[in-house]
Amino acid sequence: MPRLIIITGTPGVGKSTLSRALARRVGARFIDLGEVVKTEGLHVGFDQFRGSLIIDEKRVRQHLATVLKSGGKVVVASHTVGHIAPRGVDSFAIVLRLDPILLYRRLLRKGWTKRKIWENVESELLDVCYFDAAHNLGLERAFELDTGTMSKAQVLGEALNAIRGDRAQMSRVNWLSKYDPIDLERKLAWRNISS
Numbered sequence: 395m396p397r398l399i400i401i402t403g404t405p406g407v408g409k410s411t412l413s414r415a416l417a418r419r420v421g422a423r424f425i426d427l428g429e430v431v432k433t434e435g436l437h438v439g440f441d442q443f444r445g446s447l448i449i450d451e452k453r454v455r456q457h458l459a460t461v462l463k464s465g466g467k468v469v470v471a472s473h474t475v476g477h478i479a480p481r482g483v484d485s486f487a488i489v490l491r492l493d494p495i496l497l498y499r500r501l502l503r504k505g506w507t508k509r510k511i512w513e514n515v516e517s518e519l520l521d522v523c524y525f526d527a528a529h530n531l532g533l534e535r536a537f538e539l540d541t542g543t544m545s546k547a548q549v550l551g552e553a554l555n556a557i558r559g560d561r562a563q564m565s566r567v568n569w570l571s572k573y574d575p576i577d578l579e580r581k582l583a584w585r586n587i588s589s
């Protein structure tokens with residue numbers, strides 16, 4: 395089983411929910427990367443446009459290396475993978491996916507602004523988190539899971555199978571074959587439609 399399990403995906407897909415449950419189940423330490431970046435000051439600046447901190451990947455990697463040095467496994471919830479995995483550590487990413495329309499509704503329920511919601515829906519539509527994970531860890535270390543029709547318990551079950559080595563069930567997500575991005579933007583971002 396990998397020592398570093400990164401649960402990634404667009405905000406709202408269920409990273410924190412899964413990570414906490416998974417860490418409990420496999421006896422790993424849980425790290426919410428966004429929280430640690432804030433509390434430990436592991437950032438290099440603030441992205442004014444996105445309204446979020448820009449993480450310092452080198453210091454995040456060092457932080458994770460220090461935590462891993464004390465032994466055991468770590469589950470990290472993070473919307474970015476980048477270069478955060480320390481070299482030489484068996485690392486694996488599970489990329490949670492969610493149908494862009496379901497994601498839109500979930501973020502709307504959270505009370506986010508339309509601009510922020512569309513930014514994230516677009517990112518989900520374009521596979522940004524999957525590309526990030528596959529590009530940085532390798533295709534065989536990035537497992538996609540379409541959670542749209544799954545309960546939280548089912549997501550946990552599939553994630554456990556994946557980290558135990560059963561990768562045959564990987565969902566092949568391709569939202570662009572389902573949605574025309576321009577139509578979707580008109581429908582979701584410009585009109586006040588929530589269903």
Ligand SMILES: Nc1ncnc2c1ncn2[C@@H]1O[C@H](COP(=O)(O)OP(=O)(O)O)[C@@H](O)[C@H]1O
Binds near residue numbers: 403405409
């Ligand atoms: N499989 C699921 N089915 C339905 N709702 C879910 C599922 N997983 C998470 N949620 C809900 O979606 C919302 C966002 O989940 P969260 O874990 O905070 O996402 P993230 O950490 O990726 O932003 C929460 O209200 C959570 O309860």
Ligand SMILES: [Mg+2]
Binds near residue numbers: 409410
């Ligand atoms: Mg979260």
